[in-house]
Amino acid sequence: MSIQTALTTEFPELSHLTREDLEDILADPAYFQAIFHTLSKVNELYQNQAELRLANETIANQNLGMQEELYKLRSETKDAFDEAKSLEVRWAELQREQREVYQRFTPQFLLMRLRHATTAQDDLSEALASTFVRSASSETAATPANGKEVDDFVKEFRELRKTYHKRVMWGDRWTIGQVAWRDDVYVTR
Known part of the structure:
Protein backbone atom coordinates (compact mmCIF):
# COMPACT_ATOMS: atom_id res chain seq x y z
CA MET A 1 0.00 0.00 0.00
CA MET A 66 -17.90 28.63 45.39
CA GLN A 67 -14.65 30.43 46.19
CA GLU A 68 -16.07 32.76 48.86
CA GLU A 69 -17.92 29.92 50.57
CA LEU A 70 -14.78 27.78 50.46
CA TYR A 71 -12.68 30.60 51.93
CA LYS A 72 -15.30 31.01 54.65
CA LEU A 73 -15.31 27.26 55.36
CA ARG A 74 -11.50 27.24 55.39
CA SER A 75 -11.50 30.08 57.89
CA GLU A 76 -14.12 28.38 60.07
CA THR A 77 -12.17 25.12 59.90
CA LYS A 78 -8.96 26.89 60.88
CA ASP A 79 -10.73 28.62 63.78
CA ALA A 80 -12.21 25.31 64.93
CA PHE A 81 -8.81 23.64 64.65
CA ASP A 82 -7.13 26.44 66.59
CA GLU A 83 -9.81 26.23 69.27
CA ALA A 84 -9.38 22.45 69.44
CA LYS A 85 -5.63 22.91 69.87
CA SER A 86 -6.11 25.48 72.64
CA LEU A 87 -8.64 23.18 74.34
CA GLU A 88 -6.16 20.34 74.04
CA VAL A 89 -3.54 22.48 75.82
CA ARG A 90 -6.11 23.45 78.47
CA TRP A 91 -7.04 19.78 78.88
CA ALA A 92 -3.40 18.91 79.56
CA GLU A 93 -3.21 21.73 82.14
CA LEU A 94 -6.39 20.52 83.84
CA GLN A 95 -5.13 16.95 83.92
CA ARG A 96 -1.89 18.14 85.52
CA GLU A 97 -3.83 20.19 88.08
CA GLN A 98 -6.11 17.23 88.77
CA ARG A 99 -3.11 14.93 89.35
CA GLU A 100 -1.67 17.50 91.76
CA VAL A 101 -4.98 17.75 93.64
CA TYR A 102 -5.47 13.98 93.71
CA GLN A 103 -1.89 13.54 94.89
CA ARG A 104 -2.93 15.13 98.19
CA PHE A 105 -5.49 12.36 98.66
CA THR A 106 -3.42 9.31 97.79
CA PRO A 107 -3.12 6.74 100.58
CA GLN A 108 0.63 7.37 100.93
CA PHE A 109 0.14 11.13 101.25
CA LEU A 110 -2.71 10.70 103.74
CA LEU A 111 -0.59 8.34 105.85
CA MET A 112 2.25 10.85 105.80
CA ARG A 113 -0.16 13.60 106.88
CA LEU A 114 -1.49 11.35 109.67
CA ARG A 115 2.04 10.69 110.92
CA HIS A 116 2.92 14.40 110.81
CA ALA A 117 -0.32 15.30 112.59
CA THR A 118 0.38 12.63 115.23
CA THR A 119 3.85 14.04 115.85
CA ALA A 120 2.50 17.60 115.95
CA GLN A 121 -0.23 16.55 118.41
CA ASP A 122 2.35 14.89 120.66
CA ASP A 123 4.55 18.00 120.53
CA LEU A 124 1.54 20.22 121.32
CA SER A 125 0.49 18.17 124.38
CA GLU A 126 4.09 17.99 125.64
CA ALA A 127 4.49 21.75 125.20
CA LEU A 128 1.27 22.32 127.18
CA ALA A 129 2.55 20.03 129.97
CA SER A 130 5.95 21.75 130.04
CA THR A 131 4.33 25.17 130.19
CA PHE A 132 2.07 24.05 133.06
CA VAL A 133 4.97 22.52 134.95
CA ARG A 134 7.08 25.69 134.56
CA SER A 135 4.21 27.95 135.61
CA ALA A 136 3.35 25.64 138.51
CA SER A 137 6.94 25.54 139.73
CA SER A 138 7.27 29.33 139.55
CA GLU A 139 3.90 29.77 141.27
CA THR A 140 4.78 27.30 144.00
CA ALA A 141 7.41 29.63 145.26
CA ALA A 142 5.07 32.64 145.17
CA THR A 143 1.51 31.33 145.37
CA PRO A 144 0.15 27.82 145.19
CA ALA A 145 -1.86 26.99 142.03
CA ASN A 146 -5.56 26.86 142.58
CA GLY A 147 -7.69 23.84 141.73
CA LYS A 148 -9.41 25.52 138.77
CA GLU A 149 -6.11 26.02 136.92
CA VAL A 150 -5.21 22.39 137.49
CA ASP A 151 -8.67 21.22 136.32
CA ASP A 152 -8.41 23.37 133.17
CA PHE A 153 -4.95 22.00 132.43
CA VAL A 154 -6.05 18.38 132.97
CA LYS A 155 -9.10 18.84 130.74
CA GLU A 156 -7.11 20.45 127.91
CA PHE A 157 -4.21 18.00 128.24
CA ARG A 158 -6.61 15.03 128.22
CA GLU A 159 -8.26 16.24 124.96
CA LEU A 160 -4.88 16.75 123.32
CA ARG A 161 -3.67 13.28 124.36
CA LYS A 162 -6.99 11.69 123.35
CA THR A 163 -6.55 13.09 119.81
CA TYR A 164 -2.91 11.97 119.82
CA HIS A 165 -3.80 8.40 120.81
CA LYS A 166 -6.61 8.20 118.21
CA ARG A 167 -4.09 9.18 115.54
CA VAL A 168 -1.59 6.62 116.82
CA MET A 169 -4.33 3.98 116.73
CA TRP A 170 -5.23 4.83 113.10
CA GLY A 171 -1.53 4.74 112.18
CA ASP A 172 -1.14 1.35 113.83
CA ARG A 173 -4.20 -0.02 112.03
CA TRP A 174 -2.80 1.26 108.76
CA THR A 175 0.57 -0.36 109.45
CA ILE A 176 -0.94 -3.80 110.05
CA GLY A 177 -3.18 -3.49 106.96
CA GLN A 178 -6.52 -2.88 108.62
CA VAL A 179 -7.21 0.29 106.63
CA ALA A 180 -8.11 -0.02 102.93
CA TRP A 181 -8.64 3.10 100.84
CA ARG A 182 -11.07 3.29 97.95
CA ASP A 183 -11.73 6.22 95.66
CA ASP A 184 -15.02 7.10 97.35
CA VAL A 185 -14.45 6.36 101.08
CA TYR A 186 -12.06 4.62 103.41
CA VAL A 187 -12.97 1.32 105.02
CA THR A 188 -11.67 -0.30 108.21
CA ARG A 189 -11.68 -4.06 108.68
Whole structure:
Protein backbone atom coordinates (compact mmCIF):
# COMPACT_ATOMS: atom_id res chain seq x y z
CA MET A 1 0.00 0.00 0.00
CA SER A 2 1.41 3.33 -1.06
CA ILE A 3 1.65 6.39 1.12
CA GLN A 4 -0.96 8.11 -1.02
CA THR A 5 -3.38 5.19 -0.55
CA ALA A 6 -2.80 5.16 3.24
CA LEU A 7 -3.29 8.92 3.36
CA THR A 8 -6.52 8.84 1.36
CA THR A 9 -7.81 5.94 3.46
CA GLU A 10 -7.17 7.88 6.66
CA PHE A 11 -8.38 11.18 5.20
CA PRO A 12 -10.97 10.51 2.44
CA GLU A 13 -11.30 14.25 1.80
CA LEU A 14 -7.87 14.14 0.16
CA SER A 15 -8.73 11.31 -2.27
CA HIS A 16 -9.61 13.74 -5.10
CA LEU A 17 -6.12 15.33 -4.95
CA THR A 18 -3.37 14.23 -7.28
CA ARG A 19 0.15 13.38 -6.29
CA GLU A 20 1.34 16.76 -7.51
CA ASP A 21 -1.34 18.52 -5.42
CA LEU A 22 -0.18 16.59 -2.36
CA GLU A 23 3.44 17.57 -3.07
CA ASP A 24 2.36 21.21 -3.42
CA ILE A 25 0.55 20.99 -0.05
CA LEU A 26 3.73 19.75 1.60
CA ALA A 27 5.86 22.41 -0.11
CA ASP A 28 3.65 25.42 0.77
CA PRO A 29 2.91 25.94 4.48
CA ALA A 30 0.00 28.33 3.82
CA TYR A 31 -1.59 25.84 1.43
CA PHE A 32 -0.99 23.04 3.93
CA GLN A 33 -2.74 25.04 6.66
CA ALA A 34 -5.69 25.81 4.38
CA ILE A 35 -6.17 22.15 3.45
CA PHE A 36 -5.41 20.92 6.97
CA HIS A 37 -8.19 23.02 8.54
CA THR A 38 -10.76 21.68 6.06
CA LEU A 39 -10.26 18.05 7.10
CA SER A 40 -13.23 16.57 9.00
CA LYS A 41 -11.01 14.85 11.62
CA VAL A 42 -9.24 18.13 12.32
CA ASN A 43 -12.55 19.96 12.55
CA GLU A 44 -13.84 17.23 14.84
CA LEU A 45 -10.70 17.58 16.96
CA TYR A 46 -11.17 21.36 17.14
CA GLN A 47 -14.84 20.86 18.01
CA ASN A 48 -13.90 18.44 20.82
CA GLN A 49 -11.24 20.84 22.02
CA ALA A 50 -13.77 23.72 22.05
CA GLU A 51 -16.26 21.58 23.97
CA LEU A 52 -13.58 20.64 26.51
CA ARG A 53 -12.53 24.28 26.86
CA LEU A 54 -16.17 25.28 27.36
CA ALA A 55 -16.63 22.50 29.95
CA ASN A 56 -13.44 23.61 31.72
CA GLU A 57 -14.62 27.21 31.72
CA THR A 58 -17.97 26.13 33.16
CA ILE A 59 -16.25 24.14 35.90
CA ALA A 60 -13.88 27.03 36.57
CA ASN A 61 -16.81 29.45 36.84
CA GLN A 62 -18.60 27.07 39.22
CA ASN A 63 -15.43 26.83 41.31
CA LEU A 64 -15.06 30.59 41.34
CA GLY A 65 -18.69 30.85 42.41
CA MET A 66 -17.90 28.63 45.39
CA GLN A 67 -14.65 30.43 46.19
CA GLU A 68 -16.07 32.76 48.86
CA GLU A 69 -17.92 29.92 50.57
CA LEU A 70 -14.78 27.78 50.46
CA TYR A 71 -12.68 30.60 51.93
CA LYS A 72 -15.30 31.01 54.65
CA LEU A 73 -15.31 27.26 55.36
CA ARG A 74 -11.50 27.24 55.39
CA SER A 75 -11.50 30.08 57.89
CA GLU A 76 -14.12 28.38 60.07
CA THR A 77 -12.17 25.12 59.90
CA LYS A 78 -8.96 26.89 60.88
CA ASP A 79 -10.73 28.62 63.78
CA ALA A 80 -12.21 25.31 64.93
CA PHE A 81 -8.81 23.64 64.65
CA ASP A 82 -7.13 26.44 66.59
CA GLU A 83 -9.81 26.23 69.27
CA ALA A 84 -9.38 22.45 69.44
CA LYS A 85 -5.63 22.91 69.87
CA SER A 86 -6.11 25.48 72.64
CA LEU A 87 -8.64 23.18 74.34
CA GLU A 88 -6.16 20.34 74.04
CA VAL A 89 -3.54 22.48 75.82
CA ARG A 90 -6.11 23.45 78.47
CA TRP A 91 -7.04 19.78 78.88
CA ALA A 92 -3.40 18.91 79.56
CA GLU A 93 -3.21 21.73 82.14
CA LEU A 94 -6.39 20.52 83.84
CA GLN A 95 -5.13 16.95 83.92
CA ARG A 96 -1.89 18.14 85.52
CA GLU A 97 -3.83 20.19 88.08
CA GLN A 98 -6.11 17.23 88.77
CA ARG A 99 -3.11 14.93 89.35
CA GLU A 100 -1.67 17.50 91.76
CA VAL A 101 -4.98 17.75 93.64
CA TYR A 102 -5.47 13.98 93.71
CA GLN A 103 -1.89 13.54 94.89
CA ARG A 104 -2.93 15.13 98.19
CA PHE A 105 -5.49 12.36 98.66
CA THR A 106 -3.42 9.31 97.79
CA PRO A 107 -3.12 6.74 100.58
CA GLN A 108 0.63 7.37 100.93
CA PHE A 109 0.14 11.13 101.25
CA LEU A 110 -2.71 10.70 103.74
CA LEU A 111 -0.59 8.34 105.85
CA MET A 112 2.25 10.85 105.80
CA ARG A 113 -0.16 13.60 106.88
CA LEU A 114 -1.49 11.35 109.67
CA ARG A 115 2.04 10.69 110.92
CA HIS A 116 2.92 14.40 110.81
CA ALA A 117 -0.32 15.30 112.59
CA THR A 118 0.38 12.63 115.23
CA THR A 119 3.85 14.04 115.85
CA ALA A 120 2.50 17.60 115.95
CA GLN A 121 -0.23 16.55 118.41
CA ASP A 122 2.35 14.89 120.66
CA ASP A 123 4.55 18.00 120.53
CA LEU A 124 1.54 20.22 121.32
CA SER A 125 0.49 18.17 124.38
CA GLU A 126 4.09 17.99 125.64
CA ALA A 127 4.49 21.75 125.20
CA LEU A 128 1.27 22.32 127.18
CA ALA A 129 2.55 20.03 129.97
CA SER A 130 5.95 21.75 130.04
CA THR A 131 4.33 25.17 130.19
CA PHE A 132 2.07 24.05 133.06
CA VAL A 133 4.97 22.52 134.95
CA ARG A 134 7.08 25.69 134.56
CA SER A 135 4.21 27.95 135.61
CA ALA A 136 3.35 25.64 138.51
CA SER A 137 6.94 25.54 139.73
CA SER A 138 7.27 29.33 139.55
CA GLU A 139 3.90 29.77 141.27
CA THR A 140 4.78 27.30 144.00
CA ALA A 141 7.41 29.63 145.26
CA ALA A 142 5.07 32.64 145.17
CA THR A 143 1.51 31.33 145.37
CA PRO A 144 0.15 27.82 145.19
CA ALA A 145 -1.86 26.99 142.03
CA ASN A 146 -5.56 26.86 142.58
CA GLY A 147 -7.69 23.84 141.73
CA LYS A 148 -9.41 25.52 138.77
CA GLU A 149 -6.11 26.02 136.92
CA VAL A 150 -5.21 22.39 137.49
CA ASP A 151 -8.67 21.22 136.32
CA ASP A 152 -8.41 23.37 133.17
CA PHE A 153 -4.95 22.00 132.43
CA VAL A 154 -6.05 18.38 132.97
CA LYS A 155 -9.10 18.84 130.74
CA GLU A 156 -7.11 20.45 127.91
CA PHE A 157 -4.21 18.00 128.24
CA ARG A 158 -6.61 15.03 128.22
CA GLU A 159 -8.26 16.24 124.96
CA LEU A 160 -4.88 16.75 123.32
CA ARG A 161 -3.67 13.28 124.36
CA LYS A 162 -6.99 11.69 123.35
CA THR A 163 -6.55 13.09 119.81
CA TYR A 164 -2.91 11.97 119.82
CA HIS A 165 -3.80 8.40 120.81
CA LYS A 166 -6.61 8.20 118.21
CA ARG A 167 -4.09 9.18 115.54
CA VAL A 168 -1.59 6.62 116.82
CA MET A 169 -4.33 3.98 116.73
CA TRP A 170 -5.23 4.83 113.10
CA GLY A 171 -1.53 4.74 112.18
CA ASP A 172 -1.14 1.35 113.83
CA ARG A 173 -4.20 -0.02 112.03
CA TRP A 174 -2.80 1.26 108.76
CA THR A 175 0.57 -0.36 109.45
CA ILE A 176 -0.94 -3.80 110.05
CA GLY A 177 -3.18 -3.49 106.96
CA GLN A 178 -6.52 -2.88 108.62
CA VAL A 179 -7.21 0.29 106.63
CA ALA A 180 -8.11 -0.02 102.93
CA TRP A 181 -8.64 3.10 100.84
CA ARG A 182 -11.07 3.29 97.95
CA ASP A 183 -11.73 6.22 95.66
CA ASP A 184 -15.02 7.10 97.35
CA VAL A 185 -14.45 6.36 101.08
CA TYR A 186 -12.06 4.62 103.41
CA VAL A 187 -12.97 1.32 105.02
CA THR A 188 -11.67 -0.30 108.21
CA ARG A 189 -11.68 -4.06 108.68
